[in-house]
Amino acid sequence: MKDDPLLRPYQLKHLAIRNRVLSTAHEPAYTEDGLPKERYRLYHSEKAKGGIGMTMIGGSSVVAPDSPPAFGNITLYKDEVVKWLSELADDVHEHGAAVMIQITHLGRRNNWNKTDWLPPIAPSHIKEATHRAYPKAMEDWDMDRVVAAYADAAERVKAAGLDGLEFECYGHLIDQFWSPATNKRQDEYGGSLENRMRFGMRVFEAVRDRVGPDFLIGARLSCDETFEGGFDEAEGHRIAMKLTESGLFDFLNVVRGHVDTHEGVSHMIPTMGHKSAPQLDHVAKIREATGMPTFHAARIQDVATARYAIESGKLDMVGMTRPHMADPHIVNKLAAGLEDQIRPCVGMGYCIDAIYAGQAVCIHNAATGREKSIPHVLKPAGRKKKVVVVGAGPGGLEAARVASERGHEVVVMEAAAQAGGQVLLTAALQRRKEILGIVDWRLEECERKGVEFRYNCFAETDDVTAENPDIVIVATGGIPSTAFLKSGEHLATTSWDILSGSVPTGKNILLYDDGGSHEGMTTAEFVASQGANLHYVTPERMVAPEIGGTNYPAYLKAFSDFGVQTTLNLKLESIAQSGNRLTATFYDEYGRTRKTFETDQVIVETGAAPFDDLYFELKPMSVNLGETDLDALVKYGTQTLSKNPDGGFQLFRIGDAVASRNIHAAILDAKRLLMHA
Known part of the structure; x- marks a missing residue:
């Protein structure tokens, strides 16, 4: 493993980085009052413990009050931020990793009804589609104060002891000046590329003057906006060259695309269904042209792809950001020869989509972002117990994995011929087959720990009690429900029927989606792609409100490609037979x-x-008596309720066996219940 390209050290000017693996800047929304306090610190220090070379904090850390935190951003315009940044930097350094921060002014990529209710600012009065606010076109005094705000923020970063910073230069204020799509100015800041880069260069020069020649500075920039009206690859190359020739920068962190629409973000931050490392060759061209140390992250999910990116000379540091949310110990496992035990990133994009729902969490690692309460590596139990798990969906598999990691004897009873539960239904759509990694990894971990699986076993009471268990986990999941119908329930086909292949797809189909999430949209895309004439109906005021911005574009593309008819605001009441057809009443x-x-x-x-x-x-x-101590559950404590002296075991149910939720909820249920068992 000594010769592994990913484990080779890298020297960035005076900074010695212990390997080539990087977690790029992103905002998990773990701040408190705009400050990176304990939760934020523990999240990043876990990656440092796990062996990463460098972690970038503060995706879109904001420098001024008229760039308020839109999704939990660090507020660098507060003096008190220095204390918290310093604690974080010390912790990461203590575990051997380097740490930098991304700084920005969001410009028009924000809204006016946040924090202090100040209008967003931008080069021109052009609305951004995603955030829907009309920005104020900047005046001269706006430029002066924002330049000063960047310099002040950089000074705070340096005072805190971080190793460097990078400017966010795609879709934010600086890039909004660069792009002809958002810069329609007629003064010295608009028109030619030199003029469009003038404001950004003022910012870069002011920051360099403030922090001095030795502090590391980089730019994360798009070198091709990939849409009509934006700058193309040729002009993007010119921008990269101008930054290089300025002598102000120590590295470039290159991406491709635009983020002013959800469709744009879905390609800039590609999720499930996109090819691996889709931007890598583009980035390699920038590295070759500029000769600058070059970083990059975009769907480089696995060690083999990351290794190729370094070994082929396309990158100097490879970003594995979402993979480190799935497993912050990637590098340590790699160095120990345990590559096969790395928990895979399955590319769902649940982490980034969940930010707008409150906070980033990995779809199948409950410990990420909860490091204070849930350890990534569990300690052995004091006493070996017998654990019976009924059901081998994601929740049941996690229960078996956690219990076996604690050293318990585990038996899993599964009614089907294979593990996976509803994940197998999702994987019926070719574009989403990657989700099977959630199941496959747990099966491998359980096998390594000696878990016994009994398939085609529809467990009954005697089957469970015959094992003399200490703990029983009921992870039997749910079943499709059509009971809401006033009549015609027997005429309804469920999404499970279609995705499992038990019922063939018809030619003319009406799909009623009252879930508003992936289940309905996966089914819709599946049947539409099979050539059906699909009419999608929902009681919601919009299509799939539970699906985040990086995921729904792929579904809507399928709707467009296959001509899906959509109707909103209708509740299905009944289905009736009409000759050889069906009549649905809403x-x-x-x-x-x-x-x-x-x-x-x-x-x-x-x-x-x-x-x-x-x-x-x-x-x-x-x-x-089946009761879960909810206080102990939410405080990550031990379940100790004893209400029946004649009882023979503790009993818990998890996941959809409790209520219809999602994969992360089922996995969190299992982890919280069993990590102290």
């Missing part, structure tokens, strides 16, 4: 009217009803 709550549609097949997606018969049969036999 209620329009707004117009207080009913509408009917005729079709060949009605597919229904309304979440999953808990499949909990076994749980209720076992409940009176358990020590805790």
Whole structure:
């Protein structure tokens, strides 16, 4: 492993970086009052413990009040930020990694109704599609104060002891000046590329003057906006060359694309279904042209691809940012020859989409962002116990993995012929097959720990009690529900029927989606791609409100490609037979009217009803009568309830066996219940 390209040290001017692996700047929304306090620090120090060479903090750390924190950003315009940055830097350094920060002014990529209700500013009065605010066109005094704000922020960063900083230069204020799509000025800051770069150069020069010649400075920039009206690859190369020739920069962190729309973001930060490392060759051209130390991250999810990026000379430091949310110990495992034990990033983009719901979490690592309460590596239990897990979906597999990691004897009973649960349904859509990594990794970990699996085993009470268990986890999941229908329930086809292949896809289909998430949209894309004439109907006021901005563009592209008809604001009430066709009746709550549609097949997606018969049969036999101590659960404590002296085991149910939720919820249930068991 000594010769592994990823483990080779890298010298960036005076900074010795222990290997070539980088976590690029991103904002997980772990700040408190705009400050990177304990949770933020522990999240990054875990990666340092895990062996990473360098971690970049503060995706889009903001330098001025009229660039308020849109998604939990670090507020570098506060003097008190220095204390928290310093603690974070000391912690990361203590574990052997380098740490830098990204600084920015968001410009028009924000809104006016945040924090101090100041209008966004930009080169010109042009709205950004994503944030929907019309910015104020900057005046001369705006430019002066923002330049000063950048310099002040950089001074705070240096005072805190970080190793360097990078400017965010795609989609934010500096790049908004560069792009002819957003810069329509008629003064010395608009028109020619030299003029469009004038404001940015003022910022860069002011920061360099403030921090001195030895402090490391880089730029994360797009060198091709990839849309009509923006700058193209040729002009992007010229921008990179001008930054290089200025002598102000020590490295470039290169990406490709634009982020002013969700469709743009979905390609800039590519998710499941995109090819691996789609921007790598473009970035290599910039490195070759400029000769600058070059960093890059965009769907480089696995060690083999990262290794190739370094060994081929395309990059100097390779970003594995989302992979480190899945497993912050990638480098340590690699160095120890345990590459096969690295928890894979499956590219769902749940981490970034979840930011706008409150905070970034990995779809299948419950410890990420919860380092204070949930350890990434568990300690052995004091006493070996017998654990029976019923159900081998994501929650059940996580329960088995965690219990076996603690040293317990584990038996898993699964009714189907293979593990995976609803994940197998998702994987029916070719574009989303990568999700199987959630299952495959857990199966491999369980096998390594000696977990016994019994497939085609529809567990009943006697099957469970015959094992003399200490703990029973009911992870039986849910089943599709059509009980909401007033009539015609027997005429409905469920999304599970279609994705499992148990019911063939019709020619003319009406799909009713009352879940608003991936389940319904996956089914819609699946049937549309099979050539069906699809009418998608939802009671929501928009399509798939539960799906985040990096994921829904792929579904809407499929809707466009296959001509899917969409109807909003209708609730399905009943289905009736009409000769050899079906009539679906809907209620329009707004117009207080009913509408009917005729079709060949009605597919229904309304979440999953808990499949909990076994749980209720076992409940009176358990020590805790099936009760979960919620206070202990949310405080990550030990479950100790004892309500039945005649009970023989602790009993818990998790995931969809409790209520219809998602993969992360099921995995978190399992981890919290069993990490102290």
